[in-house]
Amino acid sequence: MPDKTNIDAAGMIGILILAAALIVAPHVVSFSQQELLVLLTINVLVVTSYRLQTLTGEWSLAHVVMMGSGAYASALCSKSFGFPVPLAMITGAIVAGLIAALMSFPLFRMKGFYFLIGSFAAGEILRLIWKRFTNPFGGPKGIQRIPGFPEIDLGFMRIDFYDPANYYYLVLLVVLASLWVLYRIEKSRIGLTFHAIHWQDKLSESVGVDAFRYRMLAFVIAAFFAGLAGALYAHYLSTVNPNQFDVNTMVYVLIWTIVGGTSRWYGPILGVVALTIIDEVILRAIGADQVRPLLYGVVLILAILFLPNGLESLVMRASDALRRYRGEVPPGAIVRE
Amino acid sequence: MPDFLLQTVFNASYAASYMALIAVGLVLIFGVMGVINFAHGELYMAGAYAIVFFYAWQGLPFVMAVGLGLLFAGCLGILMELALFRPLRTNPLGGLIASIGFLLILQTLAVLGFGLRNQNIPPVSQGRLTVGGAFLTYERLYVIIATVVLLAALWLFLRRSRFGWALRACAQDREAAALQGISINQTARYAMFIGAALAGVAGAMTAPLVAPSPFMGHGVIVTAFIIIIVGGIGSLEGAVVAAVLYAFVHTFVTTFFDGVIANIVGLLLMLAVLVVKPQGLFGVRERA
Numbered sequence: 366m367p368d369k370t371n372i373d374a375a376g377m378i379g380i381l382i383l384a385a386a387l388i389v390a391p392h393v394v395s396f397s398q399q400e401l402l403v404l405l406t407i408n409v410l411v412v413t414s415y416r417l418q419t420l421t422g423e424w425s426l427a428h429v430v431m432m433g434s435g436a437y438a439s440a441l442c443s444k445s446f447g448f449p450v451p452l453a454m455i456t457g458a459i460v461a462g463l464i465a466a467l468m469s470f471p472l473f474r475m476k477g478f479y480f481l482i483g484s485f486a487a488g489e490i491l492r493l494i495w496k497r498f499t500n501p502f503g504g505p506k507g508i509q510r511i512p513g514f515p516e517i518d519l520g521f522m523r524i525d526f527y528d529p530a531n532y533y534y535l536v537l538l539v540v541l542a543s544l545w546v547l548y549r550i551e552k553s554r555i556g557l558t559f560h561a562i563h564w565q566d567k568l569s570e571s572v573g574v575d576a577f578r579y580r581m582l583a584f585v586i587a588a589f590f591a592g593l594a595g596a597l598y599a600h601y602l603s604t605v606n607p608n609q610f611d612v613n614t615m616v617y618v619l620i621w622t623i624v625g626g627t628s629r630w631y632g633p634i635l636g637v638v639a640l641t642i643i644d645e646v647i648l649r650a651i652g653a654d655q656v657r658p659l660l661y662g663v664v665l666i667l668a669i670l671f672l673p674n675g676l677e678s679l680v681m682r683a684s685d686a687l688r689r690y691r692g693e694v695p696p697g698a699i700v701r702e
Numbered sequence: 703m704p705d706f707l708l709q710t711v712f713n714a715s716y717a718a719s720y721m722a723l724i725a726v727g728l729v730l731i732f733g734v735m736g737v738i739n740f741a742h743g744e745l746y747m748a749g750a751y752a753i754v755f756f757y758a759w760q761g762l763p764f765v766m767a768v769g770l771g772l773l774f775a776g777c778l779g780i781l782m783e784l785a786l787f788r789p790l791r792t793n794p795l796g797g798l799i800a801s802i803g804f805l806l807i808l809q810t811l812a813v814l815g816f817g818l819r820n821q822n823i824p825p826v827s828q829g830r831l832t833v834g835g836a837f838l839t840y841e842r843l844y845v846i847i848a849t850v851v852l853l854a855a856l857w858l859f860l861r862r863s864r865f866g867w868a869l870r871a872c873a874q875d876r877e878a879a880a881l882q883g884i885s886i887n888q889t890a891r892y893a894m895f896i897g898a899a900l901a902g903v904a905g906a907m908t909a910p911l912v913a914p915s916p917f918m919g920h921g922v923i924v925t926a927f928i929i930i931i932v933g934g935i936g937s938l939e940g941a942v943v944a945a946v947l948y949a950f951v952h953t954f955v956t957t958f959f960d961g962v963i964a965n966i967v968g969l970l971l972m973l974a975v976l977v978v979k980p981q982g983l984f985g986v987r988e989r990a
Contacts, residue, residue, distance in 0.1 A: 478738075479931075486972050490969045496962055619802075662802075665806070666800050666803040670800070
């Protein structure tokens with residue numbers, strides 16, 4: 366993995382096109398698709414933070430519950446304690462990180478499959494507590510009428526965040542900033558240590574890396590950003606309830622991540638964008654609303670059978686082919702004399 | 703009070719028996735193929751819908767309908783093995799995802815074929831066993847009897863028959879078993895058939911008691927995971943003991959507090975086992 370990416374002219378054009386597409390997006394789609402766009406952008410943050418957690422080689426099933434912790438904490442702070450919404454969102458993210466730090470102590474005594482199941486149990490306990498205790502969590506109905514993001518008055522224009530298009534820009538800004546932070550973390554010494562623990566945990570421990578602390582760090586950072594995503598979600602939908610964060614939702618996050626692939630930072634993003642478009646746009650356009658889960662299941666099985674390394678492997682193959690076409694040698698290729 | 707306790711014991715025994723059938727099937731599949739079958743709850747659902755179709759709609763005798771449910775779920779299991787788990791044998795996480803895809807397909811097919819509502823099934827028997835002030839309906843008694851018979855048969859099959867030996871050999875070490883001339887594909891097919899069929903029987907036997915719906919597998923799969931962790935992954939005896947333990951704890955806590963607290967206690971039990979003795983109560987040391 367190269368530490369610095371050199372962006373050439375073609376890359377620059379690509380980035381400009383992507384930026385233009387992201388800015389124009391809410392104005393070329395219908396109102397219901399605008400709502401979808403907001404949720405999709407939030408989900409991009411959910412899967413990308415999830416990928417950071419999996420870098421250490423442990424797959425958590427508590428990620429969506431961490432997102433819920435952020436949502437609940439932010440909702441409670443703004444509704445019951447009167448925090449301003451932006452501050453409540455950050456508090457939500459911090460609370461999610463703290464909960465993850467506490468959970469680390471029992472959970473990182475386990476590894477592999479045991480960690481997977483253990484994290485599920487810990488998350489599910491938290492979720493059932495929200496469901497059981499009406500005060501302060503609202504029980505099965507959850508918390509309703511959560512204050513929205515306050516409107517911004519710039520003098521010459523007022524930005525009202527109840528409009529999904531405006532909220533989309535806010536979410537886009539937060540998500541892009543978070544993605545940049547997550548990317549920098551992965552490329553930093555800390556991120557390289559995560560990789561080292563994944564592939565050679567005994568070896569990295571033998572040179573003095575505290576694997577527990579790094580696993581905990583990855584878990585906490587991922588939970589922080591998941592919590593932020595949850596807070597964005599709560600103040601948009603203005604309601605949170607325990608069922609939004611159940612194992613079904615977690616299964617979807619897992620699917621997006623694995624279908625996209627996890628070896629590159631963009632893999633999970635490809636997964637969530639492609640599967641959401643297939644599910645919500647193409648399958649919805651065909652009609653047959655009842656058959657959608659079935660077709661989704663078929664797509665899932667085909668993806669895992671024929672693209673075991675995820676959608677990102679298509680991108681890698683395409684970029685290798687492009688390099689070969691230009692006469693360059695793709696990195697990692699065997700040069701025969 | 704003793705009547706009340708006895709009643710709770712009856713309820714717990716019923717819950718323990720069908721959960722044991724499901725958990726044992728899940729353990730068998732995990733042991734032999736190393737894959738977590740997320741669609742196991744939907745195989746249970748398939749068994750229940752076999753009763754809806756063959757018993758409630760076609761009017762076949764209940765026992766015959768249960769047999770057809772067993773075959774139907776078992777064949778679905780073989781289909782999963784051939785289409786999904788065999789090509790993904792080197793990719794356990796892929797197997798998990800593929801089984802989620804299969805789960806979505808089965809759920810949608812159930813919705814398309816039978817609708818979203820819960821199905822009512824005419825009772826198989828109205829009678830009940832009365833002991834003091836507590837009672838156990840015959841329908842529940844049949845479930846308990848069927849479980850004991852099937853698990854005893856499975857135990858004999860695994861300990862006494864050549865196929866059983868091959869199955870256990872594969873569960874211990876796949877490569878070594880292959881070196882001894884055991885066909886891994888064939889063994890995986892048997893394991894998948896038996897595991898799925900046990901879930902199908904559990905669904906078929908309990909169908910008249912639970913009013914099947916397309917999403918009935920959800921709650922079951924979570925409970926089954928708790929049971930196989932507490933019992934030790936890969937341990938069939940452990941799964942049975944853990945099913946009994948879990949069912950008694952859950953039923954008693956539900957009776958004295960409420961269902962959500964009971965779920966929390968169940969999960970805490972699993973978490974405690976994972977922290978203190980991750981190989982489970984009966985598990986052997988984890989394979990490297």
